[in-house]
Amino acid sequence: MTMPDGEQTVALRSSVQSTGCVSSQPAMPLLIEVLRSLHEAEVRCCYWKSHLRLAAVLAGEADLDLLIARDDQHAARQAFRASGLKAFPGATSREHPAVESFLGYDPSSGRIVHVHAHFRLVLGSRLLKSYRLAIEDLLLGHAVAHPTMPIRLLDPASEAVLLVVRACLELRRGDPVTLRHWRRTTAKFAADRAALAAVLAPDAVRERAVALLGAGLADAVVEAMFAPRPFTARRRLRAQVRRTLAPHRRFNAPEALLRSVGRTLAWIGGGLNRRYAWSPRPWGRRAPGGGVVIAALGVDGSGKTTITREIRTWLGAEVDVFPIYFGTGDGRPSLLLLPFKLLVPLVSRLFPRRPRGSSHGRVTDRAPGAVYGGLLMVWAGILAMEKRRKLVAAHRAASRGMVVVADRFPQDQLAEFNDGPLLPRLRWAPRWLRRYEANAYALANRLPPDLVLKLEAPAATLAQREPGMEPGLIRDRAAKLRRLEFPRTRVVSVDADLPLNAVIRAVKAEVWRLL
Numbered sequence: 001m002t003m004p005d006g007e008q009t010v011a012l013r014s015s016v017q018s019t020g021c022v023s024s025q026p027a028m029p030l031l032i033e034v035l036r037s038l039h040e041a042e043v044r045c046c047y048w049k050s051h052l053r054l055a056a057v058l059a060g061e062a063d064l065d066l067l068i069a070r071d072d073q074h075a076a077r078q079a080f081r082a083s084g085l086k087a088f089p090g091a092t093s094r095e096h097p098a099v100e101s102f103l104g105y106d107p108s109s110g111r112i113v114h115v116h117a118h119f120r121l122v123l124g125s126r127l128l129k130s131y132r133l134a135i136e137d138l139l140l141g142h143a144v145a146h147p148t149m150p151i152r153l154l155d156p157a158s159e160a161v162l163l164v165v166r167a168c169l170e171l172r173r174g175d176p177v178t179l180r181h182w183r184r185t186t187a188k189f190a191a192d193r194a195a196l197a198a199v200l201a202p203d204a205v206r207e208r209a210v211a212l213l214g215a216g217l218a219d220a221v222v223e224a225m226f227a228p229r230p231f232t233a234r235r236r237l238r239a240q241v242r243r244t245l246a247p248h249r250r251f252n253a254p255e256a257l258l259r260s261v262g263r264t265l266a267w268i269g270g271g272l273n274r275r276y277a278w279s280p281r282p283w284g285r286r287a288p289g290g291g292v293v294i295a296a297l298g299v300d301g302s303g304k305t306t307i308t309r310e311i312r313t314w315l316g317a318e319v320d321v322f323p324i325y326f327g328t329g330d331g332r333p334s335l336l337l338l339p340f341k342l343l344v345p346l347v348s349r350l351f352p353r354r355p356r357g358s359s360h361g362r363v364t365d366r367a368p369g370a371v372y373g374g375l376l377m378v379w380a381g382i383l384a385m386e387k388r389r390k391l392v393a394a395h396r397a398a399s400r401g402m403v404v405v406a407d408r409f410p411q412d413q414l415a416e417f418n419d420g421p422l423l424p425r426l427r428w429a430p431r432w433l434r435r436y437e438a439n440a441y442a443l444a445n446r447l448p449p450d451l452v453l454k455l456e457a458p459a460a461t462l463a464q465r466e467p468g469m470e471p472g473l474i475r476d477r478a479a480k481l482r483r484l485e486f487p488r489t490r491v492v493s494v495d496a497d498l499p500l501n502a503v504i505r506a507v508k509a510e511v512w513r514l515l
Contacts, residue, residue: 286401298455301465
C-alpha cells in the first residue's frame with residue numbers, strides 16, 4: 001500500500017533527524033521569501049533533489065532545484081520577480097527549454113542565490129539532459145511538507161526511485177564534469193541511498209517504481225536501493241534503465257553522442273579560455289537583457305583591484321564574467337605588453353628621478369628629456385594599441401551577453417590622470433603618433449561603460465595605502481577623479497574609506513541593480 005501523507009511526513013522527519021540534515025547555518029531570508037511567494041501564489045512545486053542537502057541549499061551553499069507544475073509556470077515567474085529574482089539565460093549550447101535559472105542577491109549575506117526552475121522533469125548527464133519523464137504530476141501529487149520549512153519535498157519512496165534512475169543516467173565516466181568530481185558525486189549518491197534505505201520498506205519503493213517507471217524496472221530498482229553493491233557496479237541495471245527510457249530521449253543515439261562530444265569539447269575549451277586565453281566567448285549564463293561593462297576607477301590605493309576581484313569571484317560562479325585590466329601596474333599584462341613591462345625595472349634604475357606626470361618614485365617638475373621622451377613615445381604607442389584592442393574585446397564580450405569587469409578605464413578628459421593619454425606631455429611628439437593615441441581614447445568615448453564605480457577616499461588614507469606616491473599628487477588626482485564625467489553612464493561614488501566588507505556590499509548592490 002502507498003504510505004499516507006502523514007506517515008510520509010513522519011518518515012521524512014525521521015530521515016532528516018537521523019542523517020543530520022538540520023544545519024547550523026540559518027536559511028537565507030531571500031530564499032524563504034521566494035518560497036513564501038510561491039506558496040501565496042498557490043504554485044504547485046517541490047524540491048526534487050536529495051533531502052540530505054536541503055539545509056545547505058536553503059543556506060545558499062547550493063542551487064535550489066524546484067519542480068514546478070507547467071500550468072503554474074507564469075505564476076511562478078511572477079513570484080520570482082516579486083521576490084527580487086531575475087532570469088538569467090544559459091548559453092545556447094547548454095540550455096534546456098524546460099529549465100530556467102533565476103538568480104537573486106541576498107543583501108544580508110552578500111551572496112547570490114540560484115533557483116533552478118524545472119517545468120518538466122529532465123534527466124541525464126551534466127552536459128546533456130537527454131531524457132524527459134512525464135511523471136511531474138505524480139511526483140507533485142505525492143510531495144510532502146517539510147517539517148519546519150515552507151517547502152514541499154519528494155516523498156521518500158519517490159526520491160528513492162528517482163535516485164536510482166539519476167544514478168544510472170548521471171554516473172558516467174564519459175561525462176567530464178562528473179568525472180572531475182567523481183569521488184564526491186559517488187559519495188553523495190551512496191549517502192542518499194543509505195539514508196533512504198534506513199526509513200523505507202522495499203514494498204513501498206516497488207509500488208512507487210511501478211507507478212513512475214512501470215513494472216519492468218520495479219524489481220531492479222528495489223534491488224539497487226537495498227542491496228549493498230554500489231551504483232557504479234551495476235552496469236546491467238544502467239543498460240536496462242536506458243533501454244526502458246529510450247522512448248523518452250530528446251535525441252536518438254547518434255545525435256546524442258555527437259552533441260555530447262560537442263559539449264564536452266566546448267566545456268574543455270571554455271575552461272581553457274577562462275584560465276589562459278580570456279577570449280570574449282560565453283559558455284555559461286549570460287546577463288539578462290544583454291551584457292554590461294562595469295569599470296572601477298580610483299586613485300592608486302583606493303582598492304580598484306580588490307573590488308574588481310571580488311566582483312569577479314562573486315558573479316563568476318553563476319554568470320560569464322570577462323575581466324579586463326586597462327592599467328600598466330600589477331594587473332595581468334597581455335602578450336603584447338609583457339615584453340615592455342619586463343623592461344620597466346631597468347628603465348626605473350636608469351631614471352630614478354621621474355619627470356612631471358609620473359605617479360610613483362621621485363617625481364620632479366621637469367618635462368621629460370629626449371631619452372625619456374623617446375621611450376615614452378614607444379610606450380604610448382604600445383599602450384594605445386593595447387587599450388584599443390581591449391576596448392573592442394570588452395564591447396564584443398558585452399554584446400555576447402557577458403559581464404565585463406574592468407579595472408580602470410581609458411579617459412581623455414584630464415591630462416596626467418589615471419589611464420589618460422601620455423603624449424600631451426611631449427610637445428615634440430610626431431603628429432601621426434598623437435593622432436593614433438587620440439583615436440584609441442576617442443574609441444573609449446564611443447564605447448563607454450554601463451556602470452562606473454568611483455572609489456573615493458581621503459588623501460590621508462590613500463597616502464597610507466600608497467606610500468610610494470607623493471601626497472600632493474594624491475590630492476591632485478583625488479580632486480580630478482571627482483571631476484571626471486561619463487555623460488552616458490551611470491556613475492556611483494563609493495566611499496572607499498569604509499571597512500572593506502561595507503565597500504564590497506555597496507558595490508555588489510550597485511552591480512546587481514544594473515543586471
